[in-house]
Structures are given as C-alpha cells and as structure tokens.
Amino acid sequence: MRKLSFVLLMAIILPFTTIAQTIAPEGIWIRPTDKNIQYVGRISFKNPESPLFTYPGVQINTCFTGSSLKMVAKPMSGYFMAQIDNAKPFKVSFYAPKDSIVTLATALPKGNHQVKLMYIVEGYELRPEFRGFIVDNGESLKPAPKLPERKIEFIGNSITCGYGTEGANGECHFLYETENHYYTYAALAAKNLDAQYQVVSRSGIGVYRNYNGPKSGNEKNMRYTYDYTLFMDESEKWNFSRFVPDVICINLGTNDTSTKNYDTSLLTDAYIKLVNQVRRNNPKAKIVMLCGSMMSGKQLADAKSCIDKAVETLKKNGENRISKFDFTPADGSLGYGSDYHPSIAQHDNMAKELTAYLKKLMNW
Structure with a gap:
C-alpha cells in the first residue's frame, strides 16, 4: 500500500x-x-x-x-x-x-x-x-546483462498467455490470480534455448474466428491486431525493427474450432493470410505452425488438416521457411489448469517437445 x-x-x-x-x-x-x-x-x-x-x-x-x-x-x-x-x-x-x-x-x-x-x-x-x-x-x-542473441516470437491464444496454469483443476474458472505466463511452454522453451522472446497473444482469439464466434468469422481476430503495439489498439503501429525474430511460432486454431460453428475452408484461408502477413513484417524468420495441446477428436483433426493444407499451399507459392509441429494432446494424465487449459506440468512437457524441435530446426 x-x-x-x-x-x-x-x-x-x-x-x-x-x-x-x-x-x-x-x-x-x-x-x-x-x-x-x-x-x-x-x-x-x-x-x-x-x-x-x-x-x-x-x-x-x-x-x-x-x-x-x-x-x-x-x-x-x-x-x-x-x-x-x-x-x-x-x-x-x-x-x-x-x-x-x-x-x-x-x-x-x-x-x-x-x-x-x-x-x-x-x-x-x-x-x-x-x-x-x-x-x-x-x-x-x-547496466543489465546483455540479452541472448537468439530471438523467438510467439503468436497465440490463452495457451500461450498462461490461462489457468495455477488453477487447482479443470473445474476452476478464469482468475488473474491463477494466470501465469511464466510457467508456459513459450517461456520455458525460450529459457531452455537461451533465447529472448516476445509474445502476441490473447485468450479467446483465433485466426479467423474467435471463441464461439460466427461461422463467417470475427473481424477483430489475430490478423487484425498483429500489426499494433497494444492489443486491439489502433493508436500505435508496431515497429517491427524493434524485435527481429529468428523464428516465429504460431499456436492458433483452438478457438476457431472450439465450438461446432466453424468453416474449415475459411480457417485454411485465414492461416495462409496470417502467415503472409507475418512474413511481410519478418522477411527472414522461420515460421512454425504449432498445433495443440488442448484439442481432441474432430476439432483436432480439422485443425491439423487446415494447417497441413495451408502449409502445402504456402510452400507451392514459394514460402520455403515454414514447417509444422504437433504437441502431444493433453489427456489429463498431467492434470488440468482452469477450464481444462494446460497445467504447469502439461506446459513443461510442451516446452520439452518444442525445445527439441527448435534445436534441430534452428541448429541451436
């Protein structure tokens, strides 16, 4: 006080x-x-x-x-x-x-x-x-110690934010007190790789359709906000020269497919548009499309299919620095955070998986 x-x-x-x-x-x-x-x-x-x-x-x-x-x-x-x-x-x-x-x-x-x-x-x-x-x-x-030379950008939703990481179980609901990005796969993987990183993420956001949005999509999705310094704030464009990542990890699609009212063709098209937007602003970075770990069943199959189709189309159009990585889906064996989001243990497992993948991809 x-x-x-x-x-x-x-x-x-x-x-x-x-x-x-x-x-x-x-x-x-x-x-x-x-x-x-x-x-x-x-x-x-x-x-x-x-x-x-x-x-x-x-x-x-x-x-x-x-x-x-x-x-x-x-x-x-x-x-x-x-x-x-x-x-x-x-x-x-x-x-x-x-x-x-x-x-x-x-x-x-x-x-x-x-x-x-x-x-x-x-x-x-x-x-x-x-x-x-x-x-x-x-x-x-x-003076603070020099930052690591490696740089990663994470684009995501509630999983990347750390929604419910400190929640007691899946029956708990959102509280700021139980959200903690420090324990997320993104923060842990960056630490494992000795990399500095930045985050563009928001709970409920999608590539074309936010959580429980209309089948036609939401205008203010990740593609809308990515170019700005602050979330959903058009008053200041982000200066992309301030942070030039070596690799960009995009973990979206969970909200697009979270309820049955979605269109896979629109989702595929939106993935392509988002990658092209990210590429325009980051001409040298490698891009990794992440999938998981909250999805299962048809939702997971549709998201994987949309990402695969988007990556294939992008490669045909000359995008040769893109790849896809699938997290192991959560099955409850590592517990759940609030509203069945990844627990701290699940995030730790995700970080280990992504660390190994990025080490090989980036020769780190």
Missing part, C-alpha cells in the same frame, strides 16, 4: 520534470527512462515516463547497488514475476486500487545485484504501466 504523501509527490513531479532520478521518502526514485533499464516485448513508449503494455511475457531487467529495491507501477496493473540475483522467482502483485509501490528486495548484502521482471497476465483490461524503481539513497542502477 502507498502513503498519500508519496502519491502526491509523484503527481507533482510527473508533469514538470524529465530527470531520470528523483528523491523520494524511501530512497531515490529512478524513472523508466533510465538507460540501464532493459525492456523486451511489445511496449508503448508514447509516454516514456510510464511505458504501457498489454501482452504477457513483457520483461523489464536491470542491475542495482544497495540493500533494497522497490518497483513503481500504476495501481491495478496486475501481476509480475520477479527474480533477484539467482534466488527463487516470486509473484509481485499490483492488483489493488492503491498499490503503486512494491518492495522487491530488502536486507541484501552490499554489492551489485540483478532483478528480472516478467509481466505474467493479459493486460488488455488492466492497461499496466511501469513507472520505475526506488533504490537506497546513494545507490543507483547499473
């Missing part, structure tokens, strides 16, 4: 200064513009004093000196995972109306320390904003 005096101090300072550091009651407030703060993911810097993002997997890293570290964010921004040095990662909550500062570390030994932050929920409704760090008086930030 935040003291009123500091909230007022922030309100006074923000409009009138652009300096990177400000004296605060708890120490030195270091603003998001500090050159030592490292960002990864689709982030809007329209207001550089308060970077905004809506996709899970956004990362904020830095090093610091001193015995403590606090993080400043917009109240109701949601949840992050934090790791200090090599200690066990822990969840950080900005999910209360008055929470604007959270202590990340205290009573640390003297010397240099590192912090890694990851946004772990979908921020479309929450509109999270990062507003800096607070270090001890007399201390400062230091």
Whole structure:
C-alpha cells in the first residue's frame, strides 16, 4: 500500500520534470527512462515516463547497488514475476486500487545485484504501466546483462498467455490470480534455448474466428491486431525493427474450432493470410505452425488438416521457411489448469517437445 504523501509527490513531479532520478521518502526514485533499464516485448513508449503494455511475457531487467529495491507501477496493473540475483522467482502483485509501490528486495548484502521482471497476465483490461524503481539513497542502477542473441516470437491464444496454469483443476474458472505466463511452454522453451522472446497473444482469439464466434468469422481476430503495439489498439503501429525474430511460432486454431460453428475452408484461408502477413513484417524468420495441446477428436483433426493444407499451399507459392509441429494432446494424465487449459506440468512437457524441435530446426 502507498502513503498519500508519496502519491502526491509523484503527481507533482510527473508533469514538470524529465530527470531520470528523483528523491523520494524511501530512497531515490529512478524513472523508466533510465538507460540501464532493459525492456523486451511489445511496449508503448508514447509516454516514456510510464511505458504501457498489454501482452504477457513483457520483461523489464536491470542491475542495482544497495540493500533494497522497490518497483513503481500504476495501481491495478496486475501481476509480475520477479527474480533477484539467482534466488527463487516470486509473484509481485499490483492488483489493488492503491498499490503503486512494491518492495522487491530488502536486507541484501552490499554489492551489485540483478532483478528480472516478467509481466505474467493479459493486460488488455488492466492497461499496466511501469513507472520505475526506488533504490537506497546513494545507490543507483547499473547496466543489465546483455540479452541472448537468439530471438523467438510467439503468436497465440490463452495457451500461450498462461490461462489457468495455477488453477487447482479443470473445474476452476478464469482468475488473474491463477494466470501465469511464466510457467508456459513459450517461456520455458525460450529459457531452455537461451533465447529472448516476445509474445502476441490473447485468450479467446483465433485466426479467423474467435471463441464461439460466427461461422463467417470475427473481424477483430489475430490478423487484425498483429500489426499494433497494444492489443486491439489502433493508436500505435508496431515497429517491427524493434524485435527481429529468428523464428516465429504460431499456436492458433483452438478457438476457431472450439465450438461446432466453424468453416474449415475459411480457417485454411485465414492461416495462409496470417502467415503472409507475418512474413511481410519478418522477411527472414522461420515460421512454425504449432498445433495443440488442448484439442481432441474432430476439432483436432480439422485443425491439423487446415494447417497441413495451408502449409502445402504456402510452400507451392514459394514460402520455403515454414514447417509444422504437433504437441502431444493433453489427456489429463498431467492434470488440468482452469477450464481444462494446460497445467504447469502439461506446459513443461510442451516446452520439452518444442525445445527439441527448435534445436534441430534452428541448429541451436
């Protein structure tokens, strides 16, 4: 919770200064513009004093000196995972109306320390904003370690978001408290491969038809939002030069086929259009069409068939850097997360499968 005096101090300072550091009651407030703060993911810097993002997997890293570290964010921004040095990662909550500062570390030994932050929920409704760090008086930030050279982009739906990973079982329903992207196949595979990555994903989204949408499809699907920095926000086009992936993994189709009211010809055509759109913006990347792991029966067979037809057509049209990978379908033996989404154990298995595939494909 935040003291009123500091909230007022922030309100006074923000409009009138652009300096990177400000004296605060708890120490030195270091603003998001500090050159030592490292960002990864689709982030809007329209207001550089308060970077905004809506996709899970956004990362904020830095090093610091001193015995403590606090993080400043917009109240109701949601949840992050934090790791200090090599200690066990822990969840950080900005999910209360008055929470604007959270202590990340205290009573640390003297010397240099590192912090890694990851946004772990979908921020479309929450509109999270990062507003800096607070270090001890007399201390400062230091450059973050260099990021891995390998780069992966993940385009997906609730599976990639981490919907329900911390849910007790399949009968539980969605809560921000149980969504955790940190434990997803995407985050784990990237870690296994020593790669930096970014995510473009949203629960319920499809290639042509969102969850339980009309048979003719939804206009605002993944193809609509992919070109923008923020989800379903046309105010800012994404600058694709900011992140140039080596490989792009597309895990969509679960929502398109989630109810019986779908058209396989429209889905196949939509896969082709999405790949062409991704290719225009990423001319050198390899593209992998992922399938699974939530689908089964006719739904799974139709999705596989549509992807196969799309890949075949794309290859005939000269797309020679595309392939397909099928996850092992979930059968309940590894448990379920909320609403029968993949559990943490299922995501771990998916990550192992994808890691092995990408190692071979990319010669990593």
